[in-house]
Amino acid sequence: MTGSPLTAEIKPTVSGAPWRERAEEALFPPFVALLVALICGDLLILSYGQSPAAVYRLLLEGTWGNAYGFGQVLYKATTLAFTGLAVSFGLRAGLFNIGSESQLAAGGFAAALTGLALPVGTPLVLALPVCMIAAGLAGGVVGSVPAYLKTKFGAHEVIVTIMLNFIVLALLNWFIAGHLHVPETLHTPEIHAGALLRLADMFPRFHGSAANLSLVVAVLAAGVVWFYLFRARDGYDLRAVGLQPDAAEYGGISVGRVWLRALTLSGVIAGIGGINYVLGYKHYYEDGFAGGAGFMGIAVALVGRNHPIGVLIAAFFFATLSQGGLAIHAFVPKQMMDVLQGVVILAVAVSVPEVRRILRGARRRSDA
């Protein structure tokens, strides 16, 4: 190697990894978005002739301020965490899964059927995994359809998942309305096994709230997703496909196989989310229980920057807004919270590149 520019003077260093910069860039934009949303909220509240301070106080009291409200926030956050994780998982592979609404419903349905089929008194350690597997399978099956159509025929996953939402939800409605419902209702009978403990059963202060042990499952799911994405070889391949499909293909990664896997697993995650309502809250499947949580998962993934921890935080935040809307309903319409959610989503979308640019500029100046 004589005559090469190889010099020993520069030693590679692992130090100086821009962890701090990355954390700042991950955390600042949502924070700025939140501020913008708060200001917009002020203006909205003022336009109703109310005092922003009073309304925000009410909002906080109704959500984090008492155990019941907090429990409801946790309950709503649980479903959103699952759907947010599902959507972000797809996005990491460069795929937009709009189907988490129907995957969530299918998962809940399968969990309920399994819970009904299991004999009464099946121990939870057995019933829960079985119900979860059923829920995940159902969501996965729904998710694998657009995955297959995309890899086989190049059908765009956005179109297929949207269409599939209608089909799957209509099918479930037909099952419930036509066959499985308890008379006079649109829900199944109560399940025999797999019912999860509510937080209220352990901490009486949470009495009446729907929060349950699915919350723990959601946090664990976030951990598993993180490990898969950032530690496993499959995750390396998945993110590579999402960032640069051409480079992934060059690196011997089968792009089609990754797509198939990513959309299917995205469906699995959304499907497992169905346990929150079915096993944790009502103990039966009811038509329409998803109630838009699947679609809200898109917003959660966006605000959570497609990172499992970000998704958990965003889910908690959106759940707070949703529950808060109920708390302040007496003063301002609860739809105001929908407006605020919209503002947050827009603000995040706009502020991420903008705030990042400002941060980098500031850093440059401070380094100079």
Add this chain to the structure above:
Amino acid sequence: MSQMEEGSASLPAIRMVGIEKSFGAIMANRRASLEVMPGEIHALVGENGAGKSTLMRILGGLMKPDAGRVEVNGRDVTGWSTNEAIAAGIGIVHQHFMLVPTLTVAENLVLGCEPKTRGVVLDYNRAAEDVQKLSSDTGLVVAPERLIADLSVGEAQRVEILKVLFRGARILVLDEPTAVLSPPEVRELWTVLRRLRDNGDTIVLITHRLDEVVELSDTITVMRAGQTVARIKTSETTPAEIAKLMVGREVSLSAGKRVQPIGRASDVRPDQGLEVRNLGITGSHGVRVVDGVSFKVNPGEILGIAGVEGNGQTELIEALAGLRSVSSGDILIDGVDITRRPVAVRHDAGLSHIPEDRHRRGLILEYTVADNLILGLQKYFAKRGVIDDDRVMDNAIEEITAFDIRPGNPLLPARALSGGNQQKVVVAREMGRGFSVLLASQPTRGVDVGAIEFIHQQLLDARAKGKAILLVSAELNEVLALSDRIAVMYRGKFAVVMPAAEASEEVLGEYMIGTKKGNAA
């Protein structure tokens, strides 16, 4: 005003003094300076990451300097905006074309300042006329009504130059304009640039090809590590001196001492190396982009493919690498038929590939250097499906040291590296894997002199170790210096295959533009 006009003959067109610009801890420019007189062709040379592009971005108003002063025609314009720069007649022709492929030449040129009838409808005829006039005035011949998508690379570049001239540029900055051109196209470009200069335009040419610098420029500014190290008259220097100034030490300009071909060892089986039989590839619109190509690359041999870009070289390499399907023929590595096998199987069969486009194929820009160094090797760094971070990091540190990749931080995203260092990451990875056949496509494109020398040495070392290497390069010098045999590709076929000893730039040039047809199958 009149005073300024009088004085303008002696005033430099561009004067940049004491320019400082840093990005985080990296000083892109420190006390950089540039002085360009009106009506001259000024070459700005330096290794990758020497700060040439930053300096030009500051001139074009894309960035503001941290310190220093920028003057254009004697006016202090430090920290101006792109719009102000364009209004003042600065035109930057970028390395990567910024044209809308679905629009015509004329439409691209008038984009943003369209002539309109009654203020609404595009006056296409007037646009075409304006373009035609400019085109004949400058000698940049392109038909205004042609679609950009139908143009060759050389023509597209002419459109890029026309575009800045159309906006009234009198100071032209060309960033590596010849990177994608064939020798005849380069000569045409030179004619145009000389003509523009003789009309009084000022031209700054960013390049790392020293032959171009010497042939074309009047004055040279050399940059190294963000600093301006020399400003010299072209007539008073030599390529060797410029190279020394750029790198800061002596460099050998030819690809170095030729290693003698290794004696064919007796244990080499006749089917070893790369064999391609009657390969055909059908492109879009049913065109045969590669048409019945057959060749063999033996172990310990470099087969160079020369040719004007767009004659099927890209498609050929992609097909060999498993990134494009073939319509006929066979591909064999060490006797194993891999014609229709996926990329991963080809890797296992002993294929390694330096792709021509490191940004699209060779690197995942958001991934760290360490992660990029295992792309395509993931399975060797994973245990039970989990990537072993310690080994990834050990591997990264080893490769960074061996290939002198800078900055030497394995956790930086690949995006943060300069082009030359990005290419070193790709080369390090592809040389590091076990392989018997290497596809090296434009291995030194956009890479600085020092790194070119290093990469060439790597290729020669691999050859000495008995690897079969297929080299595709737009740089004739490179093909001539490294290859044992040279093939010229013209319209999807091998026009000729000849021993490197019989080849010269002139001989190959004729085959490249199709005036001479040869022996090859």
